[in-house]
Amino acid sequence: MAITAPNKQELKVLEALRAHRRRHREGLSGQIPVHIEQPIGPLTVGQKISDVVAKTVGSWKFIIIQSLCISAWIIYNSTTNNNAWDPYPFILLNLMLSFQAAYTAPAIMMSQNRLSEIDRQHANNDFEVNVKAELEIELLHQKIDAMKEKELYALAKAVEALSEKLDGYRK
Numbered sequence: 001m002a003i004t005a006p007n008k009q010e011l012k013v014l015e016a017l018r019a020h021r022r023r024h025r026e027g028l029s030g031q032i033p034v035h036i037e038q039p040i041g042p043l044t045v046g047q048k049i050s051d052v053v054a055k056t057v058g059s060w061k062f063i064i065i066q067s068l069c070i071s072a073w074i075i076y077n078s079t080t081n082n083n084a085w086d087p088y089p090f091i092l093l094n095l096m097l098s099f100q101a102a103y104t105a106p107a108i109m110m111s112q113n114r115l116s117e118i119d120r121q122h123a124n125n126d127f128e129v130n131v132k133a134e135l136e137i138e139l140l141h142q143k144i145d146a147m148k149e150k151e152l153y154a155l156a157k158a159v160e161a162l163s164e165k166l167d168g169y170r171k
Helices: 008-027 045-057 060-079 091-170
Strands: none
Touching: 008 091, 045 091, 060 091
């Protein structure tokens, strides 16, 4: 496998990565870097509630139980003509479902926003790891190139010395 010299475009990309890494290191001076394993911060009570609401409402168990309750509500109020507490247009049922939607939608959005922030932080961490890996690979390439140059120089010297010896034997 032959190692080729980097072209101008690759050198520009590597220089841009180096510049980004320098800016990043200058920006983090005195700060503790955030790693994927560390939490973004302690959860507030509202965040915990929104996570529980999103987890509950987003489950099949909730959908099945709510569907059974709504079906029972409709069946009971449709079959008991005189004792129905919510007759046919089911206004009370609609009001309850509207309240449920009005309160669960913002809670789910808060939970999703927080999870999006965590995902952005993970993506940023991944990017930083990739930049560091790219720079480390570049450094390895430079070391291999330097070793290759030394080896070629030593081989050239050996060939030159052998040529001089051959010339000495011929004379």
